Amino acid sequence: MIIQKKLTIFPVVLTILMVVISLLIMMLISNSIIRKQIGNHLWTTVQSRGSHIETLLNNYKKMVVMMASGNAYRGAVDEKLDYTLGQQRINKRINNVINSYPEIERMRILNKKGTVIHSSTKDIGFDKSDKAIFQKGRENSYIGEIHKSEFSGNIVISISTPILVRKKFSGVLVVNFDVERELYGLLTDRTGMGETGETYLVNKDHYMVSPSVYNDSMFLKTKINTKQVNLCFSKHLEKGLINKVQEEAIIYPDYRGKKVLGIHNFIPEMEWALIAEFDFEEAYRPINKLIVLVVVIFTVLLVITIIISIQISKNITMPIVDLHQGVEEIIKGNFDYKVGTDGKDEIGHLSRVFDLMTVRLAESQNNIQKHTNELENKVKKRTNELQETNVQLQEQLVIEKQSEEKLRLERDNLNSIFEAMEDGVCIINQQYEIEYVNKAFEKSLGPTKNRKCYTYFHDRLEVCLSCKFNDIHRKETIRRRWDSTKNDKIYDIIYTALKHSDGSISILEIFRDITAQMQVEDQINASLKEKETLLHEIHHRVKNNMTVISSLLRLQANSMEDKRLKEALMDSQNRVQSMSIIHETLYRSDTLSAIDLKTYLSELGRIIIQNYSISNKVQLKVEAENIMISVKQASPVGLIVNELIANCLKYAFTDDGEGEIVLSLKSIKENGIELTVSDNGVGISESFDLKTVDSLGLKLVTLLAEGQLDGSIDIERNNGTKFTIKFNIET
Amino acid sequence: MKKAKILIVEDEAIIAMEMENQLQGLGYEVTSIVDTGENAIKKAEEDKPDLMLMDIRIKGEMDGIAAAEAIRSQFGILVKTLP
Numbered sequence: 001m002i003i004q005k006k007l008t009i010f011p012v013v014l015t016i017l018m019v020v021i022s023l024l025i026m027m028l029i030s031n032s033i034i035r036k037q038i039g040n041h042l043w044t045t046v047q048s049r050g051s052h053i054e055t056l057l058n059n060y061k062k063m064v065v066m067m068a069s070g071n072a073y074r075g076a077v078d079e080k081l082d083y084t085l086g087q088q089r090i091n092k093r094i095n096n097v098i099n100s101y102p103e104i105e106r107m108r109i110l111n112k113k114g115t116v117i118h119s120s121t122k123d124i125g126f127d128k129s130d131k132a133i134f135q136k137g138r139e140n141s142y143i144g145e146i147h148k149s150e151f152s153g154n155i156v157i158s159i160s161t162p163i164l165v166r167k168k169f170s171g172v173l174v175v176n177f178d179v180e181r182e183l184y185g186l187l188t189d190r191t192g193m194g195e196t197g198e199t200y201l202v203n204k205d206h207y208m209v210s211p212s213v214y215n216d217s218m219f220l221k222t223k224i225n226t227k228q229v230n231l232c233f234s235k236h237l238e239k240g241l242i243n244k245v246q247e248e249a250i251i252y253p254d255y256r257g258k259k260v261l262g263i264h265n266f267i268p269e270m271e272w273a274l275i276a277e278f279d280f281e282e283a284y285r286p287i288n289k290l291i292v293l294v295v296v297i298f299t300v301l302l303v304i305t306i307i308i309s310i311q312i313s314k315n316i317t318m319p320i321v322d323l324h325q326g327v328e329e330i331i332k333g334n335f336d337y338k339v340g341t342d343g344k345d346e347i348g349h350l351s352r353v354f355d356l357m358t359v360r361l362a363e364s365q366n367n368i369q370k371h372t373n374e375l376e377n378k379v380k381k382r383t384n385e386l387q388e389t390n391v392q393l394q395e396q397l398v399i400e401k402q403s404e405e406k407l408r409l410e411r412d413n414l415n416s417i418f419e420a421m422e423d424g425v426c427i428i429n430q431q432y433e434i435e436y437v438n439k440a441f442e443k444s445l446g447p448t449k450n451r452k453c454y455t456y457f458h459d460r461l462e463v464c465l466s467c468k469f470n471d472i473h474r475k476e477t478i479r480r481r482w483d484s485t486k487n488d489k490i491y492d493i494i495y496t497a498l499k500h501s502d503g504s505i506s507i508l509e510i511f512r513d514i515t516a517q518m519q520v521e522d523q524i525n526a527s528l529k530e531k532e533t534l535l536h537e538i539h540h541r542v543k544n545n546m547t548v549i550s551s552l553l554r555l556q557a558n559s560m561e562d563k564r565l566k567e568a569l570m571d572s573q574n575r576v577q578s579m580s581i582i583h584e585t586l587y588r589s590d591t592l593s594a595i596d597l598k599t600y601l602s603e604l605g606r607i608i609i610q611n612y613s614i615s616n617k618v619q620l621k622v623e624a625e626n627i628m629i630s631v632k633q634a635s636p637v638g639l640i641v642n643e644l645i646a647n648c649l650k651y652a653f654t655d656d657g658e659g660e661i662v663l664s665l666k667s668i669k670e671n672g673i674e675l676t677v678s679d680n681g682v683g684i685s686e687s688f689d690l691k692t693v694d695s696l697g698l699k700l701v702t703l704l705a706e707g708q709l710d711g712s713i714d715i716e717r718n719n720g721t722k723f724t725i726k727f728n729i730e731t
Numbered sequence: 732m733k734k735a736k737i738l739i740v741e742d743e744a745i746i747a748m749e750m751e752n753q754l755q756g757l758g759y760e761v762t763s764i765v766d767t768g769e770n771a772i773k774k775a776e777e778d779k780p781d782l783m784l785m786d787i788r789i790k791g792e793m794d795g796i797a798a799a800e801a802i803r804s805q806f807g808i809l810v811k812t813l814p
Binding site (some may be wrong): 540544546547550551552554555558584589 | 743745748749750752753756788805814
């Protein structure tokens, strides 16, 4: 339907538009033509009428001048002539003139003082000296204004001229011409003026001085200020233009207020505006007629256009409407509906293609239906799955909430533990910011206010070198002592890495104030040092005392003559000395509780060899491991070694024989020690038995080895003698 | 052959006596036995021994080591300190 409307309305609108435009153009053109034509016509009229008026007035003036030069009129004012005689002649003359020139309405002769001396009417003796006709007329011929005669009531124009007697001004001849007879006839001539055209005169005071076609009371009563009159006087009176270039006709409201087309002509002698006007309505009447005709023709054309366009649009849109209906049917789902026609135009072709399309559409519709069903099933299935998942998720959410609550509780507990701890706790993140401190920390080291750890602890602007180069965030626990400059306390700090879920690592630092502990430790150390010094002193004293005993025994021995007594004293001296060396070794070493057996036995062996051997031919070889032993055990071991070496020196070698004694010391099993003293001497007799031996020295060896050291003693006889003692170190 | 002269500095009289005995037994001449560092310096100057045996812990203000140092530097006498 919309296409049909468009097809119908478009030509109609186009036609109307064309009509309007044509009318406008036509009106514009004809308007201009009419204005020109009427203007030309009016111009010709005012030109010809104006010249007629001028000619007429000139004729009048000539006539008056001619009369004034006549003897009769001169005689009438000649003072030298007989007045009575002249009066008769002049009266006769005036009457003749009035009778023979019907247009002359009245004649008067004024003497040189301006008094009427002869007249065709009864105004003789009237003084006219102040009137324009006398004032102007005594100088030259003068045409006065058109006015209404006081005597006759006719509309007249007065012309006056001087009367010269012997070339001397002697009076004025005044002739009144009836303008209604000839002048008005020129103006009211209707030739070429149609029904409404008129011509009239307006004087310089804007009064109409000729009759109006429409209004009798206009004459000399109402001022006319129409556009045309103003234009005329402004042009010719005010600006003084006198050229006779053709004026353009203009349209304006006239003195009746009616729209007119008018033109003016200026009559310079009288300073009159000659106006010619046509009623606008009459001037444009032919155009109006033409417009009516054109409108009628166009209306008929429009109707025809409408009818034709409706028909054409119907022809075009009907198949489309059919097609549309078919499509609507198909939209409703009726795929069997056929819209195909036999039409050979494009629409017919379209309709057949459309049928084809419908068939395809029906097929695809079926396919879509199939797919839709499948899809719906899938969606249902998926929805069920989603619902199940949702339920599972809900359950999981509950579990997560529970574990979250558990976590929160645990965290709170942890927090409480931290807060309850007496040790300071702080946590530092990977950006070296102090994240958390507990109450004890704040109390001890003051508030941290989220500061960087290096600023807070060490007043530094950058990360401490120890943190920069050793990854403080490594995952191990370390322990460090810190002498705080903040409060002059000593802390034992334990650093532990805390791993976060995001992979970052914080450091948990536990600050234990060990200041008091350290003070006690220092006291203990001082006391220990004191005691150690004391112990050194005691060992030295003991060693000195023993050396004194040893010296006494040696002095005693040296003073003895008896060899046996001397030997016994020497043995005793050696035994004392073996014990004294223990104390000497002790106070020379750093340790006071234990003694290195290797150092001790080497020194002991050297002293014994030195004391016994006279010839220096026996060598002592010490093969010992470094074994630490208590003073308590060192004493019997020293005595055993003393006895065994002394025994070797006494019995194993001949007086000048060379020999070697080997002292060996090694650890066996867990805490066991094996001590051997062997020689390459003559060897001990087979009958020798430690249990039954008579010698004090060997008795002492057995006693000390078995009784005091809880060890064992064995003798080997193989290329000399070898004593082996085994015992356990007391711990 | 002239006997080597030895000066003993020892505050423990018995030990000093035993040492003197032994040294004489070995064929040396013991010039004096003194028990303080001050006396040791004095006697060293008087006796001009070949060797001095000096105990470290002795009576008086000076200990053995200080006395030995003084004697070595003043008189150039060989001093053996005893522990």
